[in-house]
Amino acid sequence: MSKGSKPAVQKRSRKTRDQIIEALDRLLRIKEFDQISVTELAEEAGVSPGSIYRRFEGGLIPVLFELCRDRIERRADEPQAQIDASAAVGLRVVLRLAAAAVWGQLSSCPHVYRAAHLQARLRPDLIGDAWKALEDSSLQSFRDIIAAFPDEVRRRDLDRAAAMVAYHFNTVFIERGLFADRSPNWRGLPDSDGFARDVADFAYGFLITAED
Amino acid sequence: MSKGSKPAVQKRSRKTRDQIIEALDRLLRIKEFDQISVTELAEEAGVSPGSIYRRFEGGLIPVLFELCRDRIERRADEPQAQIDASAAVGLRVVLRLAAAAVWGQLSSCPHVYRAAHLQARLRPDLIGDAWKALEDSSLQSFRDIIAAFPDEVRRRDLDRAAAMVAYHFNTVFIERGLFADRSPNWRGLPDSDGFARDVADFAYGFLITAED
């Protein structure tokens, strides 16, 4: 549970909660998070300002994190292509699949993740620990992948390597997926698919190259 | 010239300008950029709010970008170790030097770059084009480095590879250098030096591994 949100037991409560987070989703598609006021969100949601404060103690940020959590869970629930880390396909391919998975997640609702990512940096104190679990799960996937290809990987410290790869994937994709329109955007960078492929190749090259 | 700042030719003007940006530097060490009001900055700088508006049309953001530009130039002026991309030392070593250079730049005043980085994402419209030049210069360095080691690099499209490496370096170091205290901070990640080394190894592995 994101910090600041309350359980919604009654049917009416649940409906209000959903109206609020869906309204925030809609608003984030058209404007910046910090241009949105509680009053405006309330209007879009068709509820009163007071309802937002009752349900999400602390104002808009808890609403954002709740929305974010909702989207993550929604995707987690979908029957999606689990990465098959079998030796059959090879490390390079598996990394590309992983890259595609992260990329797909971010692309599903970049407006939400963008706002959450920025606010998490702007107001680090307000983040709950739902994120911790996400990170752990991401880290564990990469450990599994690395462990599945002992013959290809040449790094000595496998946990450290997994952490580097997880960090690299998340950081680079977030930057490009969420802020492509407002960051340096280095000329010469390949687009979407090529980019994901190259990012996977960074990790691949790193893992298969021996340390000196 | 960043959008919003005015030339300060006169001596008195220059002094006011310096008082203002140095005051912002001091405030950024102790609090978030968006917790700083024009009045507060004016007090810290020992000038009036009106003076800030006279010198930096547009409020605080132009002051921030001016401060940022000032810090970048200050560092550029320093007689610092230019990377010697001679074949003698090898690609891997040169990449490590480049990593150290980026890392050093960020570490010199993280509070300034952090604020600038966030505001650039929050208010993309307010950024001038001073950044463009920075990016170009960074991109060109990596092109030079890659061009200096034709025997080691196995990538086909060298410009694209240079863009990927530049993007990778900047993104990953910014994330870790500026937001270490407020981001996932993946457990298992090596610290400072080890991290910079591994980041360089990502680029190295990428460049020397043939595409399939």
Added chain:
Amino acid sequence: MSKGSKPAVQKRSRKTRDQIIEALDRLLRIKEFDQISVTELAEEAGVSPGSIYRRFEGGLIPVLFELCRDRIERRADEPQAQIDASAAVGLRVVLRLAAAAVWGQLSSCPHVYRAAHLQARLRPDLIGDAWKALEDSSLQSFRDIIAAFPDEVRRRDLDRAAAMVAYHFNTVFIERGLFADRSPNWRGLPDSDGFARDVADFAYGFLITAED
């Protein structure tokens, strides 16, 4: 009956009423009346906000007056020392007994009387006429006392004198008993017992001194 309260004949209703006024009593021991919201009182009482409105039309003030009335009645029911205004003890002693009685009443629950006294001044329109009866009864006691000592009293207009004494007693004791911690609190004033004695002596001196 204080304006705004409803008869609570049924057993369940009576229980709700008691829960509410006892909750208010508890809250008044720890915070100011106007810092207490309906919702807070409802929580403390273990009932819903709606129940407070059902039982006490008009919100919190009727609850306060009901509580006050309850405390006054509770004390009136107690088998307490009735003042024996017999000539045997003398006017001065009887006045001291009267002073002690008023003082004792106020001291029994100053937090309740303090809130009621302030709200009566803040919202004079909301007071019922229960008070009228109290005043009359107080006034009558002093008339009786004065009438019992025709030889000592030198005032011409005995009703006026009784009104002055009643006014004096009530005013001075309320000020000192309820607001000692937040009023001028004149340095040099005697404490509790000495104060009550001196107040009685004011009345005594007034009554036995001839007009000019």
Added chain:
Amino acid sequence: MSKGSKPAVQKRSRKTRDQIIEALDRLLRIKEFDQISVTELAEEAGVSPGSIYRRFEGGLIPVLFELCRDRIERRADEPQAQIDASAAVGLRVVLRLAAAAVWGQLSSCPHVYRAAHLQARLRPDLIGDAWKALEDSSLQSFRDIIAAFPDEVRRRDLDRAAAMVAYHFNTVFIERGLFADRSPNWRGLPDSDGFARDVADFAYGFLITAED
């Protein structure tokens, strides 16, 4: 200086301050202090809400205390009948003069003193210590008066007696002068002049009657 108010050095500032406190004076004549909002006061004063916050940190209460202080000073500055505590006129007369002085002070702007008196009890933490000085000065006058009539006064502890008289005068007059329309208002009480006379007689009787 009342807590929460700022010095007003500039001419413009002084004008704003005066507009604000005079507006509060006008509003207090027609409605309760706590029915007045900052916005309403700003409108009445012809200034912006922001100006009130700038000049009186803490909102309306500091404005009230400043107004009160202003009225007290204004009266203190007036060339008024100083009480001549010479033995020539006698203790009884001097006490009546003192009563008339207190009564006159309160009557000069009861709406202001009423609000201040209530708020001082409602928010004791917000009062500055300007009051302390007033009390001291009042206390000292009564000490002087008592000292001037050693032959008439029969009390043993003269400081205690002075404190009692000061307390008595202030308390009783405040109650009757400021809240006559909303307090018990005991039937049978004499009006204005008679009341002030009788109050003085309480003190007189007290002082000249020997303790037992």
Added chain:
DNA sequence: TATGAATGAGGTTTCATTCAT
């Protein structure tokens, strides 16, 4: 040119009160 008092729009937040369940 620098000042800083004043502005006032607009955000945040509370809470008495209602009414569907």
Added chain:
DNA sequence: CATGAATGAAACCTCATTCAT
């Protein structure tokens, strides 16, 4: 009857910006 989620008016307060001095 009791409940308590929802309401929404209205208060509070801030702060970027202006402009008379």
